[in-house]
Every structure is written in C-alpha cells, then in structure tokens.
Amino acid sequence: MYSYICLGMTPFSDIPYIDFHTHRRTDQSGTICVVSMNGVPDRQADYFTSGYHPWWLEDNLSVSQLAVLEDLYTHNKDCLGIGECGLDALRGLTLERQEENFIMQLEVASRCGAPVIIHCVRAFDRLLRLARTHRKTPWVVHGFVRNKMLARQVLDQGIHLSVAPAVKMTPVFAEMLAFIPLQNVFLETDSEHSLSIDRRYAIFADLRGIGIDLLKDRMFDNFKSFFAAKWKYHDGWSEQSS
Numbered sequence: 001m002y003s004y005i006c007l008g009m010t011p012f013s014d015i016p017y018i019d020f021h022t023h024r025r026t027d028q029s030g031t032i033c034v035v036s037m038n039g040v041p042d043r044q045a046d047y048f049t050s051g052y053h054p055w056w057l058e059d060n061l062s063v064s065q066l067a068v069l070e071d072l073y074t075h076n077k078d079c080l081g082i083g084e085c086g087l088d089a090l091r092g093l094t095l096e097r098q099e100e101n102f103i104m105q106l107e108v109a110s111r112c113g114a115p116v117i118i119h120c121v122r123a124f125d126r127l128l129r130l131a132r133t134h135r136k137t138p139w140v141v142h143g144f145v146r147n148k149m150l151a152r153q154v155l156d157q158g159i160h161l162s163v164a165p166a167v168k169m170t171p172v173f174a175e176m177l178a179f180i181p182l183q184n185v186f187l188e189t190d191s192e193h194s195l196s197i198d199r200r201y202a203i204f205a206d207l208r209g210i211g212i213d214l215l216k217d218r219m220f221d222n223f224k225s226f227f228a229a230k231w232k233y234h235d236g237w238s239e240q241s242s
C-alpha cells in the first residue's frame with residue numbers, strides 16, 4: 001500500500017511516481033499505479049479504473065455490465081474513472097459497433113461525473129467527432145504514439161494524452177513528446193513492464209530538459225486534478241504502509 005501523508009505542501013522527496021495506466025500493480029515503493037480492469041476488478045490494486053476494452057467485446061454491452069461500471073465508480077473510492085474503453089480499427093468488432101459500446105460507457109461516465117481513459121487506434125476522426133458531442137467529463141487518450149499535429153487536434157478538444165517514453169523511439173514520437181504541454185500529459189507503462197515507470201520519467205525529463213523532481217511534481221498535480229472527484233477521498237488521508 002502506498003504511504004502518503006499530506007500536510008499541506010508535499011516535500012519533493014515524498015512526491016510519488018504516477019503510473020497513470022497499467023494492467024498490473026507493481027510493488028515499487030513511492031509509486032501510485034492506476035490499474036485498468038475489465039469490468040469487475042480481478043487483480044490487486046490500490047487504485048483502478050474499470051471499463052470494457054474494445055478488443056474483448058463480442059456483442060453490445062448489457063444493462064448489467066454497464067451497471068457494474070456505475071456501481072464501482074459510485075461506491076468504491078479506489079475506482080478513479082471509467083476505462084479503458086474506446087475504438088480500435090485494427091481489432092475487435094466493426095467500428096460502428098465499437099462506437100455504440102463506447103457511447104454507452106461515455107453515458108455512464110457523464111451520469112457519474114467520471115473521468116474516461118480511452119484506447120484509440122486509427123479512429124481519431126470518430127473520437128474527435130464524439131468529443132464534440134459526448135465529452136462531459138475529463139478524457140485522456142492513453143498509449144498515444146502519434147505525431148504532434150494529431151496531438152494538437154486532440155488537445156484542442158480538451159482531451160489529455162498519456163504516453164510511454166521508451167529507450168528507442170521513432171523521431172515522430174520523440175518530437176511529439178518534446179512538444180506536448182506538460183499540463184496535458186501523463187506517463188504510463190500500460191502492458192510493457194520491461195521499462196519501469198521511473199525509467200520512463202527519466203527519459204521524458206531528459207527529453208524536456210527538466211529535473212526529475214519537477215516532473216514528478218507536475219505529473220502528481222495533473223493526476224490529482226484529473227481524478228479530483230475521487231482523489232478528494234484520499235488527499236489528506238494519513239495512511240501507513242502495510
């Protein structure tokens with residue numbers, strides 16, 4: 001369990017790393033992991049989000065599946081948001097059917113005021129269209145690997161981006177990472193655990209020419225404001241490691 005004692009200003013040394021989107025909790029101390037669950041949580045996590053990933057959908061979501069999300073977000077203080085959910089042109093049902101399922105989850109998020117973690121592959125035109133009509137809460141596209149022009153379009157819709165800096169990066173990806181405004185970005189490992197979140201912070205800090213402490217401070221601020229509706233139940237909460 002992450003140990004966090006808030007006494008007003010958090011000293012730099014106590015600021016945690018945030019693994020903003022991952023599929024498993026790591027036991028690395030001083031790290032907050034937000035674990036993505038498919039519906040009902042089936043793994044250990046201190047904090048999680050829950051949604052129905054487009055890869056695993058075989059049909060339209062049922063009323064009871066959607067009720068699971070609403071119930072988790074409404075009643076479990078550790079459930080920080082809805083997702084990952086979204087659109088993938090390369091895998092799963094047709095995009096039309098994925099969009100129906102995505103909209104159903106967006107409607108749950110709007111009803112509960114829940115932030116949404118989005119998976120989007122080769123379907124940004126649809127996503128940007130949906131953002132204009134359906135975005136009522138904070139949204140983030142996770143695992144963003146595209147160019148800075150598309151990043152600009154997504155950011156212009158008020159959507160944040162979560163990225164996974166790596167040792168080897170394409171020039172297009174590195175250029176986008178150098179451009180993206182710090183207040184709109186999160187860092188994640190997703191399913192690629194060969195590189196830890198602190199190493200990814202180091203790569204990103206190096207690319208941006210800033211210190212690691214400043215980056216941790218900014219990422220923690222972004223995390224707290226993105227998940228503000230739920231983090232208020234944890235902030236100021238004094239808890240010891242177990």
Ligand SMILES: [Zn+2]
Nearest residue numbers: 036084190191
């Ligand atoms: Zn993921």
